[in-house]
Amino acid sequence: MTAVILGCDTNALLRWGYPAAVGHVALHGGILKRWPLYSCPDVEEGTEAWLLVHGSNDAGSGLMGHGLVMSQPCRVDPGGDHEAAGWFVAVAFDALLPLGEQIRAGTVGNVIPKDLWAQAAGPALVTLPPSYVPVLRRLWRELGPTTADPAEVVGGSLPPAAVSNIQVNRYERDPDARRACLAFHGTRCAACGFSFESTYGETGTGALAVHHVVPPAMLEGGYELDPIADLVPLCRNCHAVAHGATPPLSVTELQSMISGAGHLRGDVVAAPVLQAQEDARRILEAGQA
Missing domain, CATH: 3.10.590 (ph1033 like fold)
Structure with missing residues (x-):
């Protein structure tokens, strides 16, 4: 040493x-x-x-x-x-x-x-x-x-x-681009559906990462970032896995890996949705009586 x-x-x-x-x-x-x-x-x-x-x-x-x-x-x-x-x-x-x-x-x-x-x-x-x-x-x-x-x-x-380095480009650190991306795509991971805010409350706000769909190195000089088309939200796990490959993995590839491992993407079901499902079940059961 x-x-x-x-x-x-x-x-x-x-x-x-x-x-x-x-x-x-x-x-x-x-x-x-x-x-x-x-x-x-x-x-x-x-x-x-x-x-x-x-x-x-x-x-x-x-x-x-x-x-x-x-x-x-x-x-x-x-x-x-x-x-x-x-x-x-x-x-x-x-x-x-x-x-x-x-x-x-x-x-x-x-x-x-x-x-x-x-x-x-x-x-x-x-x-x-x-x-x-x-x-x-x-x-x-x-x-x-x-x-x-x-x-x-x-x-x-x-x-x-x-130490191993994960290359994260400057677009993914730009606060304005991040805000625009999340305003359009929402605050759930585009690959696995995980929500920091739903899981951790206010403490989880801001923990979600944004990921560049096409690596800037593959784009021509003078390219201007479109935060809606070029950036997607990813949780820290999916973001690290995406950047673990060269070029980075796409959202579709991440979703395929998740489903292939036997884990299906899911969402947190809100109380009104659960109530609607219960009401629908009662209506169906009444119609069969």
């Missing part, structure tokens, strides 16, 4: 265009960054990486992000379009905290050695002793990024090998 600390200062973050990178991760779930280094690092592809920033004071310093090293160390020669000669690794960040919302240096300093903090006054890459990795993950899980979807896992809160 190995991990590294990527160190830099706030000026380096601003040169990177860090606020835009934070927005990109929030929208797309990750961003790839070429991370510059003074010397050739001893690091393997797939190593977990933590972004540690050194500011002018405690308020500007701290733990800012999490990712994975995605390449072997590469040499940058002088000249060309590169900023400077040196080494770099490619890092895929899956979580970044906005400027000013980092886990402060004093808190981080309580869980990792002070000398490691000093060594990471980057641009630097410092190997984190294995015993500190689970401690840092726990700190990140407790004080790091939050997510609007409680079913999602915060980046860096689990070992990389234990």
Whole structure:
């Protein structure tokens, strides 16, 4: 269980265009960054990486992000379009905290050695002793990024090998498109008929997901979303199963799977419907008498 600390200062973050990178991760779930280094690092592809920033004071310093090293160390020669000669690794960040919302240096300093903090006054890459990795993950899980979807896992809160990614496009997160979809299709899962509101009451309001019928990657550029034709409501189970295939499964395919497994789609029957059924039964029985 190995991990590294990527160190830099706030000026380096601003040169990177860090606020835009934070927005990109929030929208797309990750961003790839070429991370510059003074010397050739001893690091393997797939190593977990933590972004540690050194500011002018405690308020500007701290733990800012999490990712994975995605390449072997590469040499940058002088000249060309590169900023400077040196080494770099490619890092895929899956979580970044906005400027000013980092886990402060004093808190981080309580869980990792002070000398490691000093060594990471980057641009630097410092190997984190294995015993500190689970401690840092726990700190990140407790004080790091939050997510609007409680079913999602915060980046860096689990070992990389234990995490599988479900690609959810930005249309499915758009609040206006979601409202339009549910206003037309209703608040039951289009595949299995489950209703969060009927089952959990007000607590279940807003738990239903919306699903893009045709993956945006298969559409031509400039396509404008039609929230009624392109989006359908799905419960969390059906949504996860739909996105478990490439391309995602259609509602019809999900319904076929459900019926094939012996589970028929059903609805919650309201009291007036039950009463009408009872009245009809009495009328039929009276007619047979």
